[in-house]
Amino acid sequence: MRLATTVVTLALSCTLLFTGAEAAVAETPTPTPEPTATSTTDQASPSPSPSVSTSIEPSATETVPAPTSSGQVQPADVPAMGVPTYRNPYCQDLSVLMTPAIQQANGLPADYLGPPVTLGQAPDLVGWVPKEGALFNNPFTKASTVVVRQLLNGFRAATPGTTVRIAMYSMSRWDAAKAVIRAHCRGVNIQYLTDDHADGTSSSQATKTVLTADATGSLFKACYLSCSSDYKWRGERVRVVTTQNPLYRPYMHAKYITFDSLAGVPFVSMVSSGNFTSTQVSRGWNNIYTAVNDPTTYDFLNGRLNEMWADTSGNDYAVKSSTGWPVRTSYFFPWAVANPDDSLQTVDPATDPYTKFLENVKCTGAAKGYGNSKRKTQVLVSMYQWTSSRLYLARRLKRLKNAGCEVKVIMSASEWDLEVMPILRKYDKKKAKTTYKNGNILIRNGDRGSKFVHSKFIIVNGKWGSDKKAHYVWTGSGNWTKSSLRFNNEVNLLIKGGPAYHQFKANWNKIWNSNKYSRPITKLESEKQSREDA
Template sequence: MRRLSAATVLTTSLLLVAGLLGALPTSASAAPDRARAATAAAPAAKPKPAPLRYTPDQGVRVNNPLGDAAARRRIIGHLLRTIQSVPGQEKIRVASWNVRSDDIANALIAAHRRGVSVRVVMDRLNANKSNVNEGVNRMQAAFKKNEANRSAAMRSDVRKCVSSCRNRGGIAHTKFFLFSKAGKAKNVVIYGSNNATDLAAYGQWNDVYTITGKAGIYGEFEHVFDQMRRDKPVKQAYESHEHGKYTSYFYPYRGKGAEADPLLRDLDDIVCAGATGGTGTNGRTKIRIAQTSMHGDRGKAIAERLRTMWQRGCDIKIVYAVFGNNVLQILRNTSRGPVPIKQIAQDFNLDGVYDRYLHMKTMAVSGHYRGNTAAQVTWNGSANWTSVALASDEIVMRIFDGGVRKQYADWVDYLYAHPPKYSNNPVVQDQMETRSLLARRSLVARGGNPYAGIQVN
């Protein structure tokens, strides 16, 4: 078998009806010396829709499924406007664990029809006979049209990887979007925790980071995408590339240079004391983590390291969705008291099953890292802190940038201070919180799983 087991969750898609601009018929007038006669005329050809003039800007975006429409759609709106701003003869490349949004499917189909080469890679688990994906089916049908006059490099298609696209085992879990041109920007890379789904906007807390105008970075993402599209194991699956403040890590973590856990290696390079230059907290390195999932042997090893760092004085706060019981036990039992953690997962309809949940995978560090006592560095991307992640297609990016670090750290601090109602945090705030707690206990007593609605992928 090539695949490790992974849960599938059907998400609700919002149906959009696209208005088509019809052409007005022409009419003919009679000769001056003859009576007028009505004549039928063929409709004018429909012009190809012009792309929007949206230029994606570089930087961090996070969404909030509990906010207003703008807050919920902050990422998906950015993706849609970027897709809609790609002119004909340019390229769009999408690598996403799942594609399940009519908005995104419609935008990609429209881009193909105006002459854009659109290629999508996803995990087959999310589009097959037993898990029907109508949006993907529509894209596949549409991409087969208008292909006769295109070169091989400009054709559009959808590929479904059997497991990890570039390795045997794992899953096709990465999330990145490439645009050769959008508006005035070239070589646009958008990556992070956000899948091309409606669930990502309305049921999850997500992030993406946008890079523009970096041909080298774009080329490396495109190279990995082309390998994924072939759905064949590659000898050197793990790649890392450094471009100034950016360092990319492409998993599967297999091949030369993949001897030690990359996250544990980075954690080992963080020193809790000696933060200078206004970084850290009172001379102690400050760490803010937002992580969907941490469990299993790898999760326990990471938790042990975080506990040690907490005991050595690091200022740590963690928000999460699903941590294993062993991981929680490690983090809660230290010589300094529990590591500060808050669950960001909400049982919105009080049936005992979490409906909305944190889906980010980020760590922001201010302080002493790799000998730099005033470092400001962030890791973000698609990888959970599990063993499955190391065997899967993932993107992790390390960014040395004070502003980026602050944005991520501030967002973690906000979520920590404002966890959603009806979650599993210790303080029961009101009668509804009590009902949520009792619903979860009742569900567990009946053999149910409160985490059944959480798709950690």
């Protein structure tokens, strides 16, 4: 009844018809290059009643004010009762967004975005329900679209009056733009945050055009040099990326979506390693974790998005754990830096949460059925980028190997600094019975042809602290780089219990055990060629 009342009200007050002039969409379809990225007290907010709002409000306990829309289209004359109601003119004729140049560049028809979408229309996807757990793509098979499809299914299934908030590093796929645009047109309130490098793609521009064409609840913003960070360059926030050295440019590198209600399921959050790009679908191994009925994670992620949107310094590292099962601990980066004017910031292991996590790993003492066949703790890593600024993580893994843990690493060799592997592979035969008694850490390279491992996760199975039945997975957008810890906006999720461990372990084993998907490292790599985080 409330939704029906809202639709009628909007029909009387906010209906938009074409008035003769059509807003232009950028004709240039070529995407811009997508560079390499390198404790709160939030409480659960009550589930909001569905309505097409006039502004996007933060969760009940968030103190950061909601942003205001920057683009508006004035409503036309009020139509007669019974006339279809459109949220803005584009919703009445989506084909105007598909310019000839865009069609040609992307091989898409003029009607790709589908028929007109009326306010209050049923979702494009009915019968799908989000479930707790992880999903993985396989860039070698038809399952390459699994991760991006999970993200887009959220938009396709979103009902009018609900609110979706998204932080996404890159968008170049038109199926993503289509899902977002059609959700907005039927009355879903969308707050879309991206990195400025991606703002020039035709799909991103079309999304921005539609979301900001009316004043009824959706917003779009591109962050410049990351959001909500105290990092500076020479006293002001200016672009410092160069072809020779792109790693010191901060990015809004997070990839997550929250839904206040999705297909009848409250407080849904999706945290991904992949972006809305074709490279992530056709070439990169990626994962996505969906948390359902979890108001703590939902509120935490919304609070961080509102902080990034405000784009003021001082809103840096934060962490929050849920109270349900599985236990989900969310981490937000960057960590505050001592001297934000210095681009050569050092990284302190003492303030790296991964250091503290690995220090709690115990190699012996796992309960029966945990660890490997000898009940030794397993530490399994899949890491896209790993730079020399965080070599201490490699040293910690080596110490765990020497202490008897089973440590194995899947890498993207072209994305690792050359200093990392010698630490993992270091083996002195003269000291074989002492310092390096357990030999090298086994490594496999996930670079196979044009395919590569883009997932960034670590699995622990065995003993962690006093827990003899530890099953942990740490996943998200952050690589093991200085940028991910100090400069970028990143979101990672540490999951204890539930289906996550078995799901991630199965994916890790699939890549590790196949010569098609990875190859063993038998010698040190001598070259590094960055493909950037496309």
